[in-house]
Amino acid sequence: MKSKLFSIGFTSLLALVVAAPAAFASSSSYSFTLDNRVVDGSKNGQYHNLSKGSATISGKQHQYSSDPKPVGPNTISYQLWNKSSGNSFGVVKSVPNSDGTSNSVKGTYSGLGGGSKYYLLIFRTDDGRNIKGSGTVSN
Template structure:
């Protein structure tokens, strides 16, 4: 009887773990990468769209300077990550997060208003400061 309870407990644990992994697979998650040589990178211009579920969207990524232009500013401009959903008419801004050069984007970026495969990131600085940036990460909900 004790052996049977142990076997049932083992089976229940395996099933619960499998269900947890299956649930995580269905959640919207997408990787991104970019090279920001001037002032703006727009995912819709590049045809880089992400599939997300309805609900809160998070970002977890990093960026770094890979090249400095001659005459670059001695300071770095902030980098803003904006999440948009492409739609008929003007695209919908779903939220944003702003980082200084030394802080990686992490946390809530916004809210997806519907399940769609037409979300994209626009990443920009207010002006070209001469510091060329590369980055990558994940957006998910």
């Protein structure tokens, strides 16, 4: 009986330890409309509270309209910045589809630290295409 109770207790503790990191993971959403060259999350108040280590971005983007005679489409860069330190933690790049259908944005940022408040700087060389996107940043 004691052995059975110990096994149940140990299994429960092990399940808690395995599930704990997922429970404490940070995740927040972002959204943007890119009609020109840059969308700055710090100017729009879109901050992400992230922990030290690495973070992932997962989202979608699509062309919702265009100026006459657009070029490209040009690559869109998603750069993660720390508000406190002013450091960048990498760039994830994605080229939007030219036909207006959405495509995915996925990537990893590493070396996070120096504060918990982060923001995305989303930019590209203007190509006359107007882009909307949304997703999550998490770690």
